[in-house]
Amino acid sequence: MESVPPAPPGDVEHSDEVAALAARYRRIPASERVRLAKSTSNLFRFRSPVSGGGLDVTGLDRVLRVDPDRRVADVQGMTTFEDLVAATLPYGLMPLVVPQLKTISLGGAVAGLGIESSSFRNGLPHESVLEMEILTGDGRVVLARPDNEHAELFRGFPNSYGSLGYALRLLIELQPVRDHVRLRHVRFGSAAECAEAIGRISGSGTWEDRRVDFLDGTVFGPDELYLTLGTFTSRAPYDSDYTGNRIYYRSIREREVDHLRVRDYLWRWDTDWFWCSHAFGAQHPAIRPFWPRRWLRSDVYRRLVALDQRYRLSDRLNRLRGRPSREPVIQDVEIPLDRLAEFLEFFHAEIGISPVWLCPVRLRDGEGWPLYPMDPATLYVNVGFWATVPLREGQADGTHNRAIEAKVSELDGHKSLYSTAYYGPEEFWRRYDGATYQRLKRRYDESGRLPGLYDKCVLGT
Numbered sequence: 001m002e003s004v005p006p007a008p009p010g011d012v013e014h015s016d017e018v019a020a021l022a023a024r025y026r027r028i029p030a031s032e033r034v035r036l037a038k039s040t041s042n043l044f045r046f047r048s049p050v051s052g053g054g055l056d057v058t059g060l061d062r063v064l065r066v067d068p069d070r071r072v073a074d075v076q077g078m079t080t081f082e083d084l085v086a087a088t089l090p091y092g093l094m095p096l097v098v099p100q101l102k103t104i105s106l107g108g109a110v111a112g113l114g115i116e117s118s119s120f121r122n123g124l125p126h127e128s129v130l131e132m133e134i135l136t137g138d139g140r141v142v143l144a145r146p147d148n149e150h151a152e153l154f155r156g157f158p159n160s161y162g163s164l165g166y167a168l169r170l171l172i173e174l175q176p177v178r179d180h181v182r183l184r185h186v187r188f189g190s191a192a193e194c195a196e197a198i199g200r201i202s203g204s205g206t207w208e209d210r211r212v213d214f215l216d217g218t219v220f221g222p223d224e225l226y227l228t229l230g231t232f233t234s235r236a237p238y239d240s241d242y243t244g245n246r247i248y249y250r251s252i253r254e255r256e257v258d259h260l261r262v263r264d265y266l267w268r269w270d271t272d273w274f275w276c277s278h279a280f281g282a283q284h285p286a287i288r289p290f291w292p293r294r295w296l297r298s299d300v301y302r303r304l305v306a307l308d309q310r311y312r313l314s315d316r317l318n319r320l321r322g323r324p325s326r327e328p329v330i331q332d333v334e335i336p337l338d339r340l341a342e343f344l345e346f347f348h349a350e351i352g353i354s355p356v357w358l359c360p361v362r363l364r365d366g367e368g369w370p371l372y373p374m375d376p377a378t379l380y381v382n383v384g385f386w387a388t389v390p391l392r393e394g395q396a397d398g399t400h401n402r403a404i405e406a407k408v409s410e411l412d413g414h415k416s417l418y419s420t421a422y423y424g425p426e427e428f429w430r431r432y433d434g435a436t437y438q439r440l441k442r443r444y445d446e447s448g449r450l451p452g453l454y455d456k457c458v459l460g461t
Contacts (some may be wrong), residue, residue, distance in 0.1 A: 063087040077107030077167035096122040107167035117214035123364035136165040137445025159371040191341035217358030326388035357384035
């Protein structure tokens with residue numbers, strides 16, 4: 001009989017870590033709702049600190065292996081995309097979709113949602129997952145694939161936000177890259193013109209006979225919109241650097257063509273958290289040279305926002321200055337392409353945040369994903385906006401976010417759940433397939449050890 005070769009050391013270590021995690025999970029009193037203890041977060045649903053320290057997932061944050069022949073990576077669930085990209089680029093490979101912020105974890109991008117400028121070709125990050133090892137709410141560790149007994153969990157895990165279980169290991173597809181990305185910033189004078197161009201590029205994969213590998217957009221106003229078209233290239237006449245004093249989003253207005261190393265392209269938005277670093281003074285020319293480079297990162301800004309939320313510092317300062325209260329409007333929504341101009345017209349008139357990010361996306365998978373039921377046949381545009389808006393006299397906190405939710409519903413769009421949501425239970429479950437969710441909850445977390453999806457995403461528990 002042929003002997004079985006020993007498992008690679010990484011697999012043995014991973015198995016031991018999973019066994020230890022499952023044991024820690026069982027030791028948490030059954031009366032306590034379980035939440036992860038994590039050092040970083042990219043959610044904007046701020047909650048009180050985890051009672052008792054939460055479920056410690058320390059150590060499940062490594063790339064176990066990269067297989068350049070099969071173009072796959074075996075990755076632990078808490079691995080950040082920063083570490084994942086660092087492991088795959090030496091092989092000339094990258095994940096099919098790399099969300100914009102370095103500390104987003106692979107498991108987080110699958111249990112929540114992620115998107116980036118390759119999404120018009122490659123869909124959402126969970127669509128490149130081949131299998132997932134999941135610690136379920138009832139304490140089991142299961143392997144979910146699209147074709148096994150846990151196929152419904154595989155389909156229902158995206159957008160479940162840790163309410164069904166936690167991804168411990170994922171096998172994902174990779175794609176080949178070149179050394180540089182050539183950018184073209186193309187200006188449009190109206191949302192209708194911009195939407196028409198998005199449709200043409202997404203349909204053909206080209207613009208002016210040149211392949212487009214990446215596509216996103218920036219809206220500075222109703223008559224100033226840019227699409228940024230990225231194309232892999234092996235050589236570049238120069239490499240721009242936006243990790244120091246120069247600021248990427250400003251370059252969109254300043255240059256028609258640009259070149260970045262592929263790593264710098266993938267993290268072009270992280271250095272200044274798109275454009276949000278200006279709120280901390282990090283873009284001021286007198287401050288920027290003295291702001292440590294290691295602090296020019298989205299996770300640093302996110303921690304500052306968390307402190308502000310915890311101690312209500314901005315609210316207190318506004319009151320002292322006699323200024324109106326401001327409502328955080330931090331959202332990403334998917335709008336069907338043919339309704340994009342209508343949404344932006346509403347947004348400019350009623351909300352007034354600028355700039356705004358655009359990211360076209362079409363699902364790769366024709367079957368779809370029940371808890372975030374985008375139509376696979378429809379091209380959507382993710383619209384991202386992250387700022388605060390003043391509340392007029394008599395307006396309650398949530399006024400602007402509720403108006404956006406209503407408009408998104410009117411336009412047959414979808415709203416990501418990483419931030420505040422105000423839906424009532426009936427509408428929430430209609431929008432996020434309550435029947436499928438409740439069936440999965442009964443099968444994998446019947447006793448409710450994990451907070452429910454509505455509880456987490458709307459009630460904030």
